[in-house]
Amino acid sequence: MNNSSAAIRRAFHEFFAERGHSIVPSASLVPPNDPTLLFTNAGMVPFKDVFLGREQRPYQRAVSAQRCVRAGGKHNDLENVGYTARHHTFFEMLGNFSFGQYFKRDAISYAWTFLTETLGLPAERLWVTVYEDDDEAAGIWLDEVGVDPARFARIGAADNFWSMGDTGPCGPCSEIFYDHGPEVPGGPPGSADEDGDRYVEIWNLVFMQYERGADGALTPLPSPSIDTGMGLERIAAVAQGVTNNYDIDLFRHLVDATARLIGTDDREGSSLRVIADHIRACAFLVVDGVLPSNEGRGYVLRRIIRRAVRHGYKLGVSEPFFWRLVEPLIGEMGEAYPELANNRELVERVLRLEETRFRETLEQGLRLLETDLADLTGDTVPGETVFKLYDTFGFPVDLTADVVREQGLHLDMAGFETAMSAQRERARAASVFRAEYGGAADFGGTTEFSGYEVREDAAQVIGLYRD
Numbered sequence: 001m002n003n004s005s006a007a008i009r010r011a012f013h014e015f016f017a018e019r020g021h022s023i024v025p026s027a028s029l030v031p032p033n034d035p036t037l038l039f040t041n042a043g044m045v046p047f048k049d050v051f052l053g054r055e056q057r058p059y060q061r062a063v064s065a066q067r068c069v070r071a072g073g074k075h076n077d078l079e080n081v082g083y084t085a086r087h088h089t090f091f092e093m094l095g096n097f098s099f100g101q102y103f104k105r106d107a108i109s110y111a112w113t114f115l116t117e118t119l120g121l122p123a124e125r126l127w128v129t130v131y132e133d134d135d136e137a138a139g140i141w142l143d144e145v146g147v148d149p150a151r152f153a154r155i156g157a158a159d160n161f162w163s164m165g166d167t168g169p170c171g172p173c174s175e176i177f178y179d180h181g182p183e184v185p186g187g188p189p190g191s192a193d194e195d196g197d198r199y200v201e202i203w204n205l206v207f208m209q210y211e212r213g214a215d216g217a218l219t220p221l222p223s224p225s226i227d228t229g230m231g232l233e234r235i236a237a238v239a240q241g242v243t244n245n246y247d248i249d250l251f252r253h254l255v256d257a258t259a260r261l262i263g264t265d266d267r268e269g270s271s272l273r274v275i276a277d278h279i280r281a282c283a284f285l286v287v288d289g290v291l292p293s294n295e296g297r298g299y300v301l302r303r304i305i306r307r308a309v310r311h312g313y314k315l316g317v318s319e320p321f322f323w324r325l326v327e328p329l330i331g332e333m334g335e336a337y338p339e340l341a342n343n344r345e346l347v348e349r350v351l352r353l354e355e356t357r358f359r360e361t362l363e364q365g366l367r368l369l370e371t372d373l374a375d376l377t378g379d380t381v382p383g384e385t386v387f388k389l390y391d392t393f394g395f396p397v398d399l400t401a402d403v404v405r406e407q408g409l410h411l412d413m414a415g416f417e418t419a420m421s422a423q424r425e426r427a428r429a430a431s432v433f434r435a436e437y438g439g440a441a442d443f444g445g446t447t448e449f450s451g452y453e454v455r456e457d458a459a460q461v462i463g464l465y466r467d
């Protein structure tokens with residue numbers, strides 16, 4: 001088969017549709033009615049209530065390609081972007097789900113058949129792990145599928161036992177890895193140096209078979225369920241014979257478009273890849289109703305946009321550029337996600353305005369940082385500097401960390417927290433004073449950088465984002 005990202009997405013849908021699964025379109029990145037979750041971060045999120053038995057659907061088997069963001073909350077891969085070959089802030093998770101129908105045997109056999117037959121991957125490149133106590137899954141893999149015990153491992157709960165929360169459905173996992181070969185650094189799953197990019201986790205099968213009670217005890221579920229997740233970009237890299245996700249078709253085109261736009265050919269550093277990653281997260285977040293702001297989801301979006309803008313600046317771009325990547329992104333993903341093209345104007349306006357505003361303080365902030373670093377002894381950037389950048393120049397802390405990490409430095413976070421509390425204390429004292437004396441005095445102290453605020457409702461947006 002043609003192994004483009006789009007063809008793999010389609011093949012996955014078809015494979016499971018042929019096996020009785022309903023094709024369910026990707027849900028929003030903003031989970032409706034779930035304040036506990038910042039973003040949809042896995043394919044199972046839209047099915048949470050179905051697994052819990054609170055919601056009925058007209059199907060008991062589903063397949064999806066779910067857009068996910070892992071840039072905040074429990075799953076945060078923002079710091080990995082630019083540093084590993086396999087993590088993105090935004091990615092698509094392919095998944096098949098069984099709500100009380102089939103269980104381990106079918107889930108394992110479907111996954112193996114899809115990988116080795118549909119995609120034609122060589123079995124000797126695939127490694128498998130199961131939860132250490134899961135003899136049932138181990139038996140299926142070793143005795144029925146015939147996986148070589150040399151490429152098989154039992155792993156502890158940290159990686160191979162999944163729970164929905166402190167209580168509720170949970171169960172063992174089985175992960176499938178692909179070995180990209182000895183030229184890529186990294187050790188096999190379960191080894192001390194497993195954190196490299198050689199053995200890449202491609203597919204995670206979750207066997208939901210228990211319910212954890214408030215007392216921590218596990219009770220078997222009457223009808224166990226299946227939840228699986230496979231990163232489209234990772235499996236595309238495997239199928240396309242490249243060892244880095246950023247070398248797959250979709251990312252190559254986005255990176256090329258960015259390079260052309262900026263007028264650089266600097267492929268050595270990670271900036272082009274970071275920008276290509278970030279445009280996907282930012283565009284889809286805006287499509288799903290998130291706008292830059294100083295708190296919650298909006299602040300995550302703002303942080304990602306500003307990181308991208310800083311990387312563009314580093315590459316020497318002189319005009320707002322980030323919004324111009326919406327067009328090539330639509331070229332890559334518009335067919336699978338028509339909502340991208342439908343919201344093009346809004347997305348472009350939001351990104352352009354945020355970049356324009358941030359550019360006003362970015363350069364000054366970077367200059368200040370450079371001056372402070374010139375006097376630095378040791379490898380820790382003082383909390384006062386981090387605070388000044390945050391407070392006066394609108395540098396999210398992770399952006400400052402991203403800048404100095406390139407020079408092998410890190411931040412004095414305790415010092416930053418102290419400066420933040422001192423500022424809060426000043427603000428509190430000032431408001432007490434104002435309340436008592438009713439004056440509109442200027443206290444001369446620092447004011448929190450507020451950038452610009454937008455109410456997250458559509459009418460406001462259209463007005464605010466009109467040129």
Ligand code: ATP
Binds near residue numbers: 090202231
């Ligand atoms: P890893 O250990 O590599 O960080 P994970 O165990 O956190 O992955 P899961 O939560 O099991 O990932 O998600 C299911 C699948 O989604 C993974 O097997 C992988 O293919 C993909 N995936 C997870 N995180 C990312 C990411 N940040 N970018 C791209 N793909 C991802």
Ligand code: MG
């Ligand atoms: Mg992870």
Ligand code: MG
Binds near residue numbers: 159201
């Ligand atoms: Mg993992």
Ligand code: MG
Binds near residue numbers: 175201204
């Ligand atoms: Mg996993």
